[in-house]
Amino acid sequence: MRLSLIATASFVTMLAACSNTPSLKASAPVASTSSAPRNASAPASTDAQASAVKQAQIEAERQAALVRKTRADLNNMSVLFDFDDYTVKPEYTDMLQRQADFLKTQAGDRLVLQGNSDERGGAEYNLALGQKRAEAVRKALLVLGAPDDRIETISFGKEKPKATCPEESCWSQNRRADFVHSSKH
The missing domain is CATH 3.30.1330.60 (OmpA-like domain)
Structure with a gap:
């Protein structure tokens, strides 16, 4: 079950990381008129990754609890x-x-x-x-x-x-x- 949790968390992290991977296409530089730092979207994507990992952990814990309950029920037969x-x-x-x-x-x-x-x-x-x-x-x-x-x-x-x-x-x-x-x- 721990392997399942680790695999799920790794998969979610990998998906989140892939969504932030820059495109390989060459593009013309765009002048920025904003005074915001270039990495302004980084905290939002980090929050999304953390949320996805947390959701995966919650789901893994729910599945583990279901397996424990099923095992206990089967042991009573x-x-x-x-x-x-x-x-x-x-x-x-x-x-x-x-x-x-x-x-x-x-x-x-x-x-x-x-x-x-x-x-x-x-x-x-x-x-x-x-x-x-x-x-x-x-x-x-x-x-x-x-x-x-x-x-x-x-x-x-x-x-x-x-x-x-x-x-x-x-x-x-x-x-x-x-x-x-x-x-x-």
């Missing part, structure tokens, strides 16, 4: 699974497409998919099931065009529950894969 299953349901296609599109447009971002299970079953079984869930989501993202080299999977098994009651309403919230986007910036 989960894919839920049925008991003892790691099949990604079709109802998650739109959400997965949003995740893949964001990852494709944010070259500095990485995504960790965290697989989870409910409390039933042994520790090793739940770790394996959580990993299968994370891998299933990863494969779905790859089909949607997400870059493979920036997606990592991990399993927490039953160690990271969202809900802690010993009934189906809680267990169903714990059978999930969570998204954790992070940026190098």
Whole structure:
């Protein structure tokens, strides 16, 4: 994002500088009757350049804030699974497409998919099931065009529950894969 800000500011500065470049045409000298200094227009063009740079900075900051908000929204999403299953349901296609599109447009971002299970079953079984869930989501993202080299999977098994009651309403919230986007910036 910083590179984008620098590139935008440089581009605006270059455009402003080009607009003040004298013409290469030869022209006859014109006698001036004004007592104003020759560089009277320089402060106005400097103000225009500064204003353009400031506008570019404001726009870059607005874009950065939008990316941060989108990243936070995507990090609050989960894919839920049925008991003892790691099949990604079709109802998650739109959400997965949003995740893949964001990852494709944010070259500095990485995504960790965290697989989870409910409390039933042994520790090793739940770790394996959580990993299968994370891998299933990863494969779905790859089909949607997400870059493979920036997606990592991990399993927490039953160690990271969202809900802690010993009934189906809680267990169903714990059978999930969570998204954790992070940026190098």
